[in-house]
Amino acid sequence: MMNIKKTTGDKVVDALLYLIMLLIMIATLYPFWTQIVISLDGADTEGAAYATGLVLFPKQWTFGSYKLAMEFDELWRGYWNTIVRTTVGVVVSVFFTALSSYPLAKKDLPFNRTLTSFILFTMLFGGGLIPTYLIIKELHMLNTLWVLVIPGMIGSFNVLIMRNFFRSIPHELEESARVDGAGYLRIFVQIVIPLSKPVLATIALWVGVGHWNAWFDSMIYISDPHKQVLQIVLRKIIIQNDMTDINNVIQNIGKETVFSGRQLQATVVMLSIIPMLVVYPFIQKYFVKGVMIGAVKG
Numbered sequence: 001m002m003n004i005k006k007t008t009g010d011k012v013v014d015a016l017l018y019l020i021m022l023l024i025m026i027a028t029l030y031p032f033w034t035q036i037v038i039s040l041d042g043a044d045t046e047g048a049a050y051a052t053g054l055v056l057f058p059k060q061w062t063f064g065s066y067k068l069a070m071e072f073d074e075l076w077r078g079y080w081n082t083i084v085r086t087t088v089g090v091v092v093s094v095f096f097t098a099l100s101s102y103p104l105a106k107k108d109l110p111f112n113r114t115l116t117s118f119i120l121f122t123m124l125f126g127g128g129l130i131p132t133y134l135i136i137k138e139l140h141m142l143n144t145l146w147v148l149v150i151p152g153m154i155g156s157f158n159v160l161i162m163r164n165f166f167r168s169i170p171h172e173l174e175e176s177a178r179v180d181g182a183g184y185l186r187i188f189v190q191i192v193i194p195l196s197k198p199v200l201a202t203i204a205l206w207v208g209v210g211h212w213n214a215w216f217d218s219m220i221y222i223s224d225p226h227k228q229v230l231q232i233v234l235r236k237i238i239i240q241n242d243m244t245d246i247n248n249v250i251q252n253i254g255k256e257t258v259f260s261g262r263q264l265q266a267t268v269v270m271l272s273i274i275p276m277l278v279v280y281p282f283i284q285k286y287f288v289k290g291v292m293i294g295a296v297k298g
Contacts, residue, residue, distance in 0.1 A: 032273075038266040039065055065267040075268060078230035083275075085229060086211040089149045093207045094200055097158050102188055104159070105166035116160075123156045129220075136221060147221040148214070148229070158203050165199035166192060205283045212276060230272055238265050 006014070033056075041058040069075060103109055104116060126132075132151065141147040169192060177187045193200070215231035222228055 035266045035269050038263055039270050065263050069267050075233055078233040082230040085148050086208050089211040090204050090208045092149055093153050094204050096154050097162055101159050101162035102166055104163045119156045142221055143224045148217055162199050169195055201283045237268055
């Protein structure tokens, strides 16, 4: 393998690129680190939590706010609702997206371009919030899990990505299977799906993150407080600055330690991020391959 000697200009460009990436990394990680520090800071005054300047380490380490969060039933109820929503949403979405994409991957499918055009049309135009709400109301889906899953079950962009990935699979594999007597369903389940783990994992990650972070649909369609998702609880605490429920928890368990509102907010934010941090490393190895092949092929 031939070594290419870098010129001074190449080294300068490399140094600038490394510097830019370092600045982007710092800009991305610093807000995250700040939330960790504030959530673990045992300072008992609001001014300490809102201290100006760089916040690199807690002045007084404590896990008191996390112990308090363990007693906050509304938070864990929202956690459970979000976990159920995300799990069901990912399974249903990936399943029906794959079923929709596989026929479109066949170039000999009648009206293939017409059907694809309909899918592209939905990426540009929507029915609007009011018609959507009226339809959901007529279908009696308000205050149910399905109102958070079904409306966004199949994403047009996801269908196109998965369709292009299916087209990258050698058609000779399917031809040999048909020669052996396999039907389309058997080919899809036993050949196509096992070979499509990268794109399936990629779509699952996109859908999962979308469901985990979603709050607007729950705010509109869910009025039962026991069915609200985690992000609505976070919105109530952080944006609306409603600490009533947390203060009630503090009084009920007889906590003597004074917690700042900012510290409790940071703690709740960190608890909401942890599941995505745990799941992402297991899916990341499929992510680049699934996106690249799905976006380029076809």
